[in-house]
Amino acid sequence: MAARTRWGIAGYGWVARDYMAPGIAAAGGVVSAVADPSPASRARAEAAGLAAFDSVEAMLAADACDLVYVATPNDAHAAPVAACAAAGVPVLCEKPIAATVEQAEAMAAALGDTLYGTAFDQRHHPAHAAMADAIAAGDIGRPVAVRIVYACWVDPAWTPDGGEHDNWRADPVRAGGGAVIDLALHGLDLSERLLGEPLTDLSIQLQRRIHDYPVDDGGMLSGRTASGVLFQSHVAYNCAEVLPRRRLEVLGDRGLLVATDTMGQTAGGTLVRRCGQSGAEMPVAFDTATSPFAAQAAAFMAAARGEPHDFSMTRDLALMQLFDRAYTEARRWL
Ligand SMILES: NC(=O)c1ccc[n+]([C@@H]2O[C@H](COP(=O)([O-])OP(=O)(O)OC[C@H]3O[C@@H](n4cnc5c(N)ncnc54)[C@H](O)[C@@H]3O)[C@@H](O)[C@H]2O)c1
Structure with a gap:
């Protein structure tokens, strides 16, 4: 039997624990490691039998996972995604791509050939x-x-x-x-x-x-x-x-x-x-x-195996840019 795909999770908070981790298991993958600066979040990961690291870089250096799911607060998406891109590890990142369109554009520029998906679970x-x-x-x-x-x-x-x-x-x-x-x-x-x-x-x-x-x-x-x-x-x-x-x-x-x-x-x-x-x-x-998270995990694992998929930073960045123009204008009147 083929080895199950090992997922590392950057940011072991609410959505990762309650929705994505069960979704990964339901899709036939396994969560193997967690990277989180919070001792409490790491303690939860260790209690669940997972290897816990205080940074994404340490998790990647330990070769503890095949894919990474990023579920940190919005302004903390860019660094883990860039670390995955530098290591060539496929990365599925929670929505929105980032807290600002500038952060999102920098993330897109840093990706290179690394497979990236924004975790718009509802499309799944x-x-x-x-x-x-x-x-x-x-x-x-x-x-x-x-x-x-x-x-x-x-x-x-x-x-x-x-x-x-x-x-x-x-x-x-x-x-x-x-x-x-x-x-x-x-x-x-x-x-x-x-x-x-x-x-x-x-x-x-x-x-x-x-x-x-x-x-x-x-x-x-x-x-x-x-x-x-x-x-x-x-x-x-x-x-x-x-x-x-x-x-x-x-x-x-x-x-x-x-x-x-x-x-x-x-x-x-x-x-x-x-x-x-x-x-x-x-x-x-x-x-x-x-669940949409299980279907999303299955789709991302298939994409990482080289199967056809519709994850696209180009598409998601264009949406973020359209959104940002409207949101920036709207906030002038808030
Ligand atoms: N798709 C959905 O339905 C859905 C639902 C909820 C949240 N989200 C998204 O998921 C992300 C996380 O939301 P949440 O509600 O789980 O937040 P949360 O506050 O519950 O958890 C965030 C975790 O990230 C950790 N963290 C902070 N900085 C970090 C870093 N630099 N590296 C690694 N870990 C770090 C925190 O310690 C915490 O454990 C957000 O981007 C949010 O928009 C998506």
């Missing part, structure tokens, strides 16, 4: 793959608009580790912004995945409405693709968690696809198609057992 969600197939098959006719609600509640003092780390998401330097940089890029990337064409125009309205922190707690985005499909997205840190807050719709001239509770980290949710003539609603089948 089986429901979203089924939506893309349905759209490509013409099931809703000619696409007209993508409409998204993706929201949550992020308290100023929120931390998944019981107060051990502060809330870097509310820090403009470490996060690069607030709700919008954290949440909106998922939908922007998904739109391109579903339609097969990128957005060419984007504008953003921001608010700091509920929370007392120096970053946006909500945003409304609107855009369009070159062929004229419209894009709309409301993202928020100020929406109570018990309310409906994860919805993705694609309207075509012959129908509507509606995905509920598929945007996020977990498997499942629902997907229906409504007929544009009768209004009748039909369920669309998809694999409800596979």
Whole structure:
């Protein structure tokens, strides 16, 4: 039997522990090592039987992994990605690429030939793959608009580790912004995945409405693709968690696809198609057992084996540049 692909994780925090590590295991890989400057995070890794290092460079020097997944705060993505590129080790890096577009551009320049993917896990969600197939098959006719609600509640003092780390998401330097940089890029990337064409125009309205922190707690985005499909997205840190807050719709001239509770980290949710003539609603089948993180891990391991893939720094950087122009303009009025 072929040896299982060994993943090293840079930044063993919330998303790495709760979502990516189980996703790697479900995809048939194994997490072998962790690099994290936090003694508490390293202690958690060691308790899980993993080799723990205080830097990515030390983890790479020990030849402790075949691939690296980077899940550090946004302004700490660039250094581990550059270290992987220097070592020629494929690297999957959490979204956004970085806290600023300048950091993202420097990362792209440092990559060389090393395989890089941005961890837009939602493009790998089986429901979203089924939506893309349905759209490509013409099931809703000619696409007209993508409409998204993706929201949550992020308290100023929120931390998944019981107060051990502060809330870097509310820090403009470490996060690069607030709700919008954290949440909106998922939908922007998904739109391109579903339609097969990128957005060419984007504008953003921001608010700091509920929370007392120096970053946006909500945003409304609107855009369009070159062929004229419209894009709309409301993202928020100020929406109570018990309310409906994860919805993705694609309207075509012959129908509507509606995905509920598929945007996020977990498997499942629902997907229906409504007929544009009768209004009748039909369920669309998809694999409800596979999480977007498991599907993403499988796709990245296949890419590292040289199989066809759609990870692309060129595409992701172009999206980041479009996003940054709109976000920079919007923050002038915040
Ligand atoms: N795709 C998703 O659905 C999703 C969900 C949550 C978070 N994220 C992204 O994942 C990243 C991490 O978010 P989180 O919520 O897990 O954060 P977190 O604060 O829970 O964990 C971050 C970890 O990184 C460590 N760290 C900090 N600097 C480091 C460095 N230079 N090298 C190595 N480790 C370092 C910290 O000690 C901590 O253990 C962010 O970029 C975030 O946007 C993505």
